[in-house]
Amino acid sequence: MKKLKIASIPGDGIGKEVVPAAIDVLKAVSEIHGGLSFEFMDFPYSCEYYLEHGSMMPEDGLKRLKDFDSIFLGAVGNAKLVPDHISLWGLLIKLRREFEQQINIRPAKLLNGVRSPLVNPKDFDLIVVRENSEGEYSEVGGRIFREEDEIAIQNNIFSRKGTERAMHYAFDLAAKRNKHVTSATKSNGIVHSMPFWDEVFKDVAKNYPEIETDSQHIDALSAFFVTHPDKFDVIVASNLFGDILTDLGAAIMGSIGIAPAGNINCNGKYPSMFEPVHGSAPDIYGKGIANPIGQIWTAKMMLDHHGENEIGNVLLDVVECTTADGIMTPDIGGKHSTEEVTEEIIKRLKEKA
Ligand SMILES: NC(=O)C1=CN([C@@H]2O[C@H](COP(=O)(O)OP(=O)(O)OC[C@H]3O[C@@H](n4cnc5c(N)ncnc54)[C@H](O)[C@@H]3O)[C@@H](O)[C@H]2O)C=CC1
Numbered sequence: 001m002k003k004l005k006i007a008s009i010p011g012d013g014i015g016k017e018v019v020p021a022a023i024d025v026l027k028a029v030s031e032i033h034g035g036l037s038f039e040f041m042d043f044p045y046s047c048e049y050y051l052e053h054g055s056m057m058p059e060d061g062l063k064r065l066k067d068f069d070s071i072f073l074g075a076v077g078n079a080k081l082v083p084d085h086i087s088l089w090g091l092l093i094k095l096r097r098e099f100e101q102q103i104n105i106r107p108a109k110l111l112n113g114v115r116s117p118l119v120n121p122k123d124f125d126l127i128v129v130r131e132n133s134e135g136e137y138s139e140v141g142g143r144i145f146r147e148e149d150e151i152a153i154q155n156n157i158f159s160r161k162g163t164e165r166a167m168h169y170a171f172d173l174a175a176k177r178n179k180h181v182t183s184a185t186k187s188n189g190i191v192h193s194m195p196f197w198d199e200v201f202k203d204v205a206k207n208y209p210e211i212e213t214d215s216q217h218i219d220a221l222s223a224f225f226v227t228h229p230d231k232f233d234v235i236v237a238s239n240l241f242g243d244i245l246t247d248l249g250a251a252i253m254g255s256i257g258i259a260p261a262g263n264i265n266c267n268g269k270y271p272s273m274f275e276p277v278h279g280s281a282p283d284i285y286g287k288g289i290a291n292p293i294g295q296i297w298t299a300k301m302m303l304d305h306h307g308e309n310e311i312g313n314v315l316l317d318v319v320e321c322t323t324a325d326g327i328m329t330p331d332i333g334g335k336h337s338t339e340e341v342t343e344e345i346i347k348r349l350k351e352k353a
């Protein structure tokens with residue numbers, strides 16, 4: 001029996017609704033699989049934890065998490081309790097960095113039964129490889145002077161190693177898919193980091209003669225996500241560009257509530273972390289209507305990561321049968337609750353056994 005030790009961090013807001021839902025689904029996955037079991041341990045790290053303890057996680061938090069096979073996270077952020085930059089940098093971004101999860105992979109494709117807001121979305125199936133450890137998300141900079149003289153400086157960090165790593169990841173992924181990589185750039189407006197990004201892209205591409213490439217400025221690329229999403233296979237993007245593009249990717253799928261993501265540690269030293277693209281959605285928290293599919297699809301990515309693609313594909317098929325039959329939360333046009341959708345997915349999974 002293969003056993004995966006999973007650290008679960010529901011975090012804030014709807015994270016506390018969708019993580020338990022997805023864990024119930026994973027327990028059903030284990031039942032029908034027969035040779036796979038999970039040991040979940042819950043960690044309460046969140047903005048409420050911060051109010052009580054003065055930090056988003058304990059001093060030895062990283063040590064407590066580091067020996068798990070994966071981390072399964074919901075969302076972080078409750079701006080009523082803790083400013084967002086403090087909560088995110090104290091937990092989500094801290095884990096991404098300390099555990100060297102340098103790549104964030106975020107697929108976007110149409111699910112059966114889920115209506116895209118695009119009039120003619122065609123059959124898009126793309127994946128964004130987002131650099132996850134540097135770029136525009138940087139602590140370098142500062143603020144000086146006061147009032148009308150105040151100045152804020154935010155430096156972006158682009159290392160050759162980090163940039164190459166993300167690009168190699170994207171090319172390797174494209175080799176297993178439709179053999180096309182698009183680079184998200186902005187070298188017409190950003191004069192140091194983005195021309196550098198373009199140069200590294202050209203250099204890395206030379207190692208993959210069988211992969212087609214193109215390079216698009218992020219503004220035009222955003223527009224193409226709306227007009228021709230079916231033209232893309234793999235897109236490689238910096239931390240911020242990838243962040244923005246993947247909410248857009250989620251939107252054209254039909255809702256940010258269904259988009260999954262994986263923060264991948266590539267060197268095997270630390271666990272990878274799986275969390276949906278969406279945040280804590282304070283506007284719907286407590287209403288029981290959060291879409292659990294983003295978190296459940298994220299669980300599928302965690303299964304894939306541990307070599308369980310076969311059961312992962314079964315799980316996504318079951319999710320699609322459920323949406324195809326109209327059993328959905330209100331964000332994608334349904335009338336059902338988080339719990340009803342989750343129960344239906346579990347019921348259908350068990351019917352597969
Ligand atoms: N990775 C993370 O943990 C992230 C955390 N955040 C944090 O979350 C908080 C809220 O941020 P927002 O910018 O409002 O983004 P958000 O993703 O939480 O919500 C944006 C909109 O999408 C809806 N939505 C999100 N997830 C949904 C789901 N599963 N089902 C149905 N509807 C859903 C929300 O109701 C809201 O209208 C902030 O504190 C922010 O910093 C935001 C993005 C990512």
Ligand SMILES: CC(=O)C(=O)O
Pocket residue numbers: 088243277
């Ligand atoms: C913070 C955020 O929005 C993200 O990492 O996706």
Ligand SMILES: [K+]
Pocket residue numbers: 073074075076275276277278279
């Ligand atoms: K999240």
Ligand SMILES: [Mn+2]
Pocket residue numbers: 243244247277
């Ligand atoms: Mn985001």
